[in-house]
Amino acid sequence: MELFYSRDIEGGICRLDHDESGHCIKVLRHRCGDEISVIDGCGTMYRCRITSDSHKGVEAVVLESTPDWGAHPYVLHLAVCPTKNNDRYEWFAEKACEMGFDRLSPIIGDHSERRILKTARVEKILVSAAKQSLKAAVPAVDEPVSVKDFIQNHADSTALKMIAYCFEDESVPRRSIKDVLGAYDGTEIIVMIGPEGDFSHEEAEMALAAGFIPVHLGASRLRTETAALTAAASVYYQHM
Amino acid sequence: MELFYSRDIEGGICRLDHDESGHCIKVLRHRCGDEISVIDGCGTMYRCRITSDSHKGVEAVVLESTPDWGAHPYVLHLAVCPTKNNDRYEWFAEKACEMGFDRLSPIIGDHSERRILKTARVEKILVSAAKQSLKAAVPAVDEPVSVKDFIQNHADSTALKMIAYCFEDESVPRRSIKDVLGAYDGTEIIVMIGPEGDFSHEEAEMALAAGFIPVHLGASRLRTETAALTAAASVYYQHM
Numbered sequence: 001m002e003l004f005y006s007r008d009i010e011g012g013i014c015r016l017d018h019d020e021s022g023h024c025i026k027v028l029r030h031r032c033g034d035e036i037s038v039i040d041g042c043g044t045m046y047r048c049r050i051t052s053d054s055h056k057g058v059e060a061v062v063l064e065s066t067p068d069w070g071a072h073p074y075v076l077h078l079a080v081c082p083t084k085n086n087d088r089y090e091w092f093a094e095k096a097c098e099m100g101f102d103r104l105s106p107i108i109g110d111h112s113e114r115r116i117l118k119t120a121r122v123e124k125i126l127v128s129a130a131k132q133s134l135k136a137a138v139p140a141v142d143e144p145v146s147v148k149d150f151i152q153n154h155a156d157s158t159a160l161k162m163i164a165y166c167f168e169d170e171s172v173p174r175r176s177i178k179d180v181l182g183a184y185d186g187t188e189i190i191v192m193i194g195p196e197g198d199f200s201h202e203e204a205e206m207a208l209a210a211g212f213i214p215v216h217l218g219a220s221r222l223r224t225e226t227a228a229l230t231a232a233a234s235v236y237y238q239h240m
Numbered sequence: 241m242e243l244f245y246s247r248d249i250e251g252g253i254c255r256l257d258h259d260e261s262g263h264c265i266k267v268l269r270h271r272c273g274d275e276i277s278v279i280d281g282c283g284t285m286y287r288c289r290i291t292s293d294s295h296k297g298v299e300a301v302v303l304e305s306t307p308d309w310g311a312h313p314y315v316l317h318l319a320v321c322p323t324k325n326n327d328r329y330e331w332f333a334e335k336a337c338e339m340g341f342d343r344l345s346p347i348i349g350d351h352s353e354r355r356i357l358k359t360a361r362v363e364k365i366l367v368s369a370a371k372q373s374l375k376a377a378v379p380a381v382d383e384p385v386s387v388k389d390f391i392q393n394h395a396d397s398t399a400l401k402m403i404a405y406c407f408e409d410e411s412v413p414r415r416s417i418k419d420v421l422g423a424y425d426g427t428e429i430i431v432m433i434g435p436e437g438d439f440s441h442e443e444a445e446m447a448l449a450a451g452f453i454p455v456h457l458g459a460s461r462l463r464t465e466t467a468a469l470t471a472a473a474s475v476y477y478q479h480m
Contacts, residue, residue: 070459070460072459072460091331095466095469098460098461098462098463098466099458099460099462099466099470100459100460132461132463133460133461133462133463134461135460176480177480178477178480217480218339218476218477218480219310219312219340220310220312220338220339220340220373220375220476221338221372221373221374222338222339222373223338223372223373226335226338226339229335229469229473230339230473230476230477233469233470233473233474233477234473234477236458236460236470237418237458237470237473237474237477237478238477240416240417240418240457240458
């Protein structure tokens, strides 16, 4: 199924941006009168008929709209430290989007080697992944914040808050993410995943004080991006 | 933790091949008397002391061996059609290995666009992934076989056999992989994942006749490699 993406759908009129218009008219050779399907990135899919087939700016009239198209039964917010290798972060984001999640916060920890992330690239990847997996909602991507700011900003959140922390050479008791998810009957979930060097002791203490539950993701030692995807897969599986 | 890989451990003597020896001596600058940790790919980790530090062929004496090092509590055999893009297949293999699986069969379906796979490359990736995730067992990689041959070869298997098949425009009732795994109290599991174009109707019928249970991997439409990883993550989570 071929999907277009537009943030400009108003009053029954849908406009495609330059890139999407070029793809629609030049590549797929659509013309006035053709029907196309458009997602708004917020959860609604629109069936539209093209009324202006300029390859610079397609206009179409909305025939039908389907809210919650391809929606999942939970709200998952992943806060993940950027990986040294950008590709690994980008494929985690793509795969997590295919399964279903709602918001990505790149967080910078005391032990983070990579302290910047181009969110625009990740947003592009998430739009493609949402189209590919037939979802009308595209996960939001926040600008990077420090781990400590993220914890502070979510101290009052009533969501199920978890932090995947190794606590190597430490004795903080951890439950498995399966155990914690199984005991939760709400739908709002936040999971924090640390960098290659893990969270600092200070960050972990701060998270626990803010109500984050320390969890492990099973017996295997997982890379940052695999841990993040395992968290997404765990929530997806739990709600299957 | 730094790990080496050797298939040549016998009579208390461990030999590293040319590549591993070069890495050990030239890169990590180990010398006679140094202790190294070596996995045999079959599940045992050996603590050894170097007795010959040639960068072409390191020899070491075994001090201690730990069987089932980093083992997981199930036996997972994944039969996955190669993806059009090789990288996608390779990262699925890497990530599934980090979580834990035991055997990979590349299978070629009626609708497969890619009909070949370089197993040597995948094997190299699995060795690195096993080292990275601290597992002494490296998943076995079979030579590619046709989907139909694979089904025939496993018709008599008493493992829990599942086939992830869309059955689009078909009415075969499917259970979720979660439902099927939850009802199974054994440990041997086989999952078949089809190509971009899905299995053919004939292949699916043949699988069902051979005792494969038709399953879905949740509501999301997943790419082949994401479906394969979701299956691995499901088994990993179920046994967490």
